[in-house]
Amino acid sequence: MMHKGKRLIKDSDLIFGRQMKTTHYRLVYLREWQNNKMKCAFVLGVLFAVVYVKIVYKSTNNVCKTFSDYYTDRDQNENCYHNPDEFLSVPGIILRNGYPLETHTVTTDDGYILTLFRIPWGKRTTLRKIGKPVFIQHGFGSNSACFVNRREKSLAFILADQGFDVWLGNFRGTTYSKNHTTLDDSDYTFWNFTVHENGVFDLRAQITHVRHVTQQGIVYIGYSMGTMAMYVYGATYPDLSSQQVDFFINLAPLAYLNGTRSALRVLFPYWWLVKPLVDFVTGGRFFVRVLPRDLLSVACYPLPIQMKMCQIPELVLAGFSYHHSDPETLPISLLQTADLISSKTLSHLIQLYSSGKFQSYDYGAYENEMKYNQPEPPSYDLSKMKIPTYFIRAENDMVITKENVEYLYNSLPAEVRPDYIHVIRDEYFNHSDFLTANNVVALLYNHIVKILKDRGL
Numbered sequence: 001m002m003h004k005g006k007r008l009i010k011d012s013d014l015i016f017g018r019q020m021k022t023t024h025y026r027l028v029y030l031r032e033w034q035n036n037k038m039k040c041a042f043v044l045g046v047l048f049a050v051v052y053v054k055i056v057y058k059s060t061n062n063v064c065k066t067f068s069d070y071y072t073d074r075d076q077n078e079n080c081y082h083n084p085d086e087f088l089s090v091p092g093i094i095l096r097n098g099y100p101l102e103t104h105t106v107t108t109d110d111g112y113i114l115t116l117f118r119i120p121w122g123k124r125t126t127l128r129k130i131g132k133p134v135f136i137q138h139g140f141g142s143n144s145a146c147f148v149n150r151r152e153k154s155l156a157f158i159l160a161d162q163g164f165d166v167w168l169g170n171f172r173g174t175t176y177s178k179n180h181t182t183l184d185d186s187d188y189t190f191w192n193f194t195v196h197e198n199g200v201f202d203l204r205a206q207i208t209h210v211r212h213v214t215q216q217g218i219v220y221i222g223y224s225m226g227t228m229a230m231y232v233y234g235a236t237y238p239d240l241s242s243q244q245v246d247f248f249i250n251l252a253p254l255a256y257l258n259g260t261r262s263a264l265r266v267l268f269p270y271w272w273l274v275k276p277l278v279d280f281v282t283g284g285r286f287f288v289r290v291l292p293r294d295l296l297s298v299a300c301y302p303l304p305i306q307m308k309m310c311q312i313p314e315l316v317l318a319g320f321s322y323h324h325s326d327p328e329t330l331p332i333s334l335l336q337t338a339d340l341i342s343s344k345t346l347s348h349l350i351q352l353y354s355s356g357k358f359q360s361y362d363y364g365a366y367e368n369e370m371k372y373n374q375p376e377p378p379s380y381d382l383s384k385m386k387i388p389t390y391f392i393r394a395e396n397d398m399v400i401t402k403e404n405v406e407y408l409y410n411s412l413p414a415e416v417r418p419d420y421i422h423v424i425r426d427e428y429f430n431h432s433d434f435l436t437a438n439n440v441v442a443l444l445y446n447h448i449v450k451i452l453k454d455r456g457l
Contacts, residue, residue, distance in 0.1 A: 059302070062086055067304040067327045085149055085332050086297075090117055090168070090176065093148050098123040099160060106209045108201040112172040113179035116206055117144060119168075122161030131163040132457045133214040135207060139224030139252075140345070141287070143175050144168035145336040146223075146435045150329040155221075158445050164452070165214060169206045171198050171229075173285065174339045191284035194348035194361045195225060199232025207233075207244050217246035219457055220387075221448070223434055224399070225349075228254040231358070231408075234387055235380040242386035247455065249390045249448060251434050252400050255382070255408045257349060258356035259401040263316045268350045278343050285340045296335055310334060314432055321396060323428035324437035333436050358382065358411075382411040390451060391421040392444065396430040422447070 061080040064070050074080040085093045094101045094117065102118035120130050136147050136156060147156040147168055160166045170176040172193060173185070183190040210218055222230050227250045234241045234248075278286060300310035307330055308322060315321065326333075348361050355362070360377040362368065368375050389412065393405045409421055424443050433440060 062302065063328055063331050065328055067325075070302060070304050070327070083151075083332060085151070086335060090143075090145050090148060093145070094119060094156075097148075097151060097154075097157065099157060104209060104213070106205045107181065108172070108205040110197070110201050111181040111183065112177065112201065113181065114172060114202060114206060115170050115176040116209065117168040117170075117176075119156055119160045119166040121165070122157070122163065124161045129163075130165045130214070132219060132452075133165040133167060133210055133216055134159055134219045134221060134452075135167045135169060135210055136221045137169045137203070137223070137226035137229065138171070138174075139222075139226050139254075140349070141339055141341045142337050143339045144170050145175075146333070149332050149336040150326075150436070153326075153329060153441050153445075155445055155448070158441065158449065162449050162452075164219075167206075167210050167218075169202070169226075171202050173342055177202075186283060188279070188284045191342040192344060193342055194345050195228055196232055196348070196360055198225070198345075199229040200236050203229050203233040204237065204240075207241075211244045218244055219247045219249065219452065220245045221249045221251065223251040224254050224431065227251070230387075231255050231382060231385070232380055234385045235382055238384040238386045245387045247390070247452075247457065248387045249392070249451070251392055251444075252397055252431055253391050253393065253405050253408055254400055255358045255380075255411075256356065256404045257353040257399075259403045259407075260353060261398045261401055263398070265353065268353060271347070271350055275343055275347065282343070284343050286343060287338055287340060296338060300334055301331060307331065307334060315430070317399065317431070321428045321430055324426075324430075324433045324439065326436060326438035329438075330436070337435070382408070383413055385412050385416055388416050388418075390418045392424065392447070393421060394424045394429040394431065394433065395427055396433075399431045 059074040059080075061074040061077070061082050063083045064074060064077065064080040066079060069077050069079045072080075084096060088096060091101055091103060099119050100121060100123075102120065104116040104118060105113055106116065107113050121128055136144070136159075138144055138146055144156075148154045151157075156166050156168060173191060178185045180190060185191075207218060207220070220230060222228075230241075230245075230248060234245075296310065300306050304327070308325070311322070311325070311330075311334070344361070351362050352358065357379055359379040360372070362377045363371060365375040368377055372378055391405060391409060393400060393402065405421060409417060426443060429437060429443065434444065437443065
């Protein structure tokens, strides 16, 4: 039995040894496979880098008609061409596209020096006659480039070619309005403003100037926060604003934010925790698209996968859909549209979301008493608005919902409300598409022209 027992032990040892050897071979094979996989990944990465540098990155042509064309040798592809607007300023873009340009500056009552651009007529206009002035104001985290950086799809150029005298405004703190009579834009005090100041100071100064130069009533077209600033101005100075502005077109009308469906709303409660750090690091300002322009040009170009990844923060905010992404203009508009905002402006918008009211900045009960002589911030009385309005909203707009637009509509006096709210009937059209959609001319801009013509403007 002992002998058999010993033999059994030896057999089991043998079996165990074979298992160990088999496991060892498997481990060696797995390790070699992993190493080979890493080598293959490295080789593919090097090859991709070579192709990227030799073909894509060094290409002269920077835009293509389809996204797939970007993966080819763009200099040899007839669907690709060079668009120099990529690194041009707004004046450079306007002049390069063959339109006349005037640059005007105005100084607000609180010392900010703002730049306005004027396109007095279109390049297809044979008669150099200045028509009805149209003032266009950009929204949150942008500047006037968003109305000229899409060539023939640009709203400013379309209106100029239709005979309108086009003026482009720029809010304080943006690329074209960074000067002040006493402050430097690196000072924290420079960035101590909200949409309230955009309305009562920036719009008042710009619109007063346009009215003085043209000696005509103005058509005001505001996009998103550009509409909110006009409601601030119109409710604060109802008589003055109505003397200056004949008609107010709302693109994505914004005043009430409590119903927003933007995914960013889940982050709003945490903003107050990080705001002190943001202010300390940035001096009270930051880019909406996180990265400044120089880094955007590296991170977001030239491949479509990079462009689409860089769109994600905006789509999370505005309504997630790549359906209307325009391969031919996205490389330019994505880079040109990004600009600085003040952290206090974002704080103000988050307050409006939380309160469900359209009111001034809330400093807290104690400071409100000092500033407003009441514990609560005063609301903007929209019943005082005297400017006739026209509303245009989108189905897939996650920022500004149907409920919020209708509440704003019903807050206005009956005599200035339009007969209806125009809805862009496209299930994919989102907040950003008012500026960047591949078919924005057919869905929106032609309608704006028709509305103006129907009113005899």
